Amino acid sequence: MKMETLEPAKTSIQVIERMVALLDVLASYSDPVSLKELSKVSGLHPSTAHRILNDMVVTRFVDRVEPGTYRLGMRLLELGNVVKSRLSVREAAVDLMRALHNKTRQTVNLSVRQGDEIVYIDRAFSERSGMQVVRAIGGRGPLHLTSTGKLFLSVDEPKAIRAYATRTGLAGHNKNSITDLARLERELTLVRSRGYARDNEELELGVRCMAAGIHDDSGKLVAGLSISAPADRLQDEWLEDLVNTAAQISATLGHRVGAGV
DNA sequence: CCCGCAATGACTCAGTCCAC
DNA sequence: GTGGACTGAGTCATTGCGGG
Numbered sequence: 001m002k003m004e005t006l007e008p009a010k011t012s013i014q015v016i017e018r019m020v021a022l023l024d025v026l027a028s029y030s031d032p033v034s035l036k037e038l039s040k041v042s043g044l045h046p047s048t049a050h051r052i053l054n055d056m057v058v059t060r061f062v063d064r065v066e067p068g069t070y071r072l073g074m075r076l077l078e079l080g081n082v083v084k085s086r087l088s089v090r091e092a093a094v095d096l097m098r099a100l101h102n103k104t105r106q107t108v109n110l111s112v113r114q115g116d117e118i119v120y121i122d123r124a125f126s127e128r129s130g131m132q133v134v135r136a137i138g139g140r141g142p143l144h145l146t147s148t149g150k151l152f153l154s155v156d157e158p159k160a161i162r163a164y165a166t167r168t169g170l171a172g173h174n175k176n177s178i179t180d181l182a183r184l185e186r187e188l189t190l191v192r193s194r195g196y197a198r199d200n201e202e203l204e205l206g207v208r209c210m211a212a213g214i215h216d217d218s219g220k221l222v223a224g225l226s227i228s229a230p231a232d233r234l235q236d237e238w239l240e241d242l243v244n245t246a247a248q249i250s251a252t253l254g255h256r257v258g259a260g261v
Numbered sequence: 262c263c264c265g266c267a268a269t270g271a272c273t274c275a276g277t278c279c280a281c
Numbered sequence: 282g283t284g285g286a287c288t289g290a291g292t293c294a295t296t297g298c299g300g301g
């Protein structure tokens with residue numbers, strides 16, 4: 001893609017160019033901006049700026065906070081949300097999941113939280129991966145027994161985690177399952193400090209997983225990316241690739257490092 | 262393709278209103 | 282009184298379109 005320059009893009013209609021210039025100026029201020037400041041920074045004559053701003057107020061692209069001061073309007077948020085809704089996690093993840101699968105040759109899962117469970121919404125795997133247990137897309141798993149589920153629990157308030165434990169009884173599937181609250185809390189502390197989560201044959205004997213979080217533009221945890229493999233085949237060196245892939249998907253969703261959790 | 266006309270847009274100026 | 286926001290009128294430039 002061609003590099004954008006700092007010069008505003010030339011449009012065939014002058015007023016469009018000026019409108020964009022005003023929006024850019026408004027976007028560069030966190031507080032409402034006076035007409036004087038807007039005309040000075042944009043280089044437009046005050047009356048010209050005023051006319052354009054006035055029309056943008058009518059169409060809600062700009063808010064007139066009080067006479068003479070302006071800020072970006074809610075219409076932009078509405079349009080932004082339309083664009084945002086187009087960027088689904090699955091769409092953003094599919095190519096990167098395939099690449100991670102090609103590198104590890106293990107099953108790569110994308111899952112989201114629904115209530116007290118995680119739901120698998122996509123998967124990259126090959127028939128010859130050797131996995132005995134492959135959970136179908138749409139399949140579910142309890143939060144406390146899955147790596148992605150632990151990621152979601154780790155961002156919950158302590159009160160919410162206790163409530164989850166009470167509701168579900170922390171039912172176990174095998175001898176490795178975490179079934180008591182104290183142990184779960186210790187595990188979640190570990191998840192928070194590491195930034196990734198593991199499932200050590202807790203859901204299925206013979207299957208281990210590791211997961212990294214995918215965050216949206218507001219920093220919210222929206223999905224988990226996990227690698228599941230036969231217990232003896234899961235390699236720690238994949239962890240870096242997993243975390244990096246999750247970060248790339250987050251970036252595609254508009255997440256900026258340091259912008260939030 | 263060029264020309265003329267009408268519509269639209271951009272701009273300036275003059276003036277009013279209002280807050281300080 | 283002064284400065285800034287805003288409006289209306291007038292002028293000039295640009296654009297679109299149809300006819301020759």
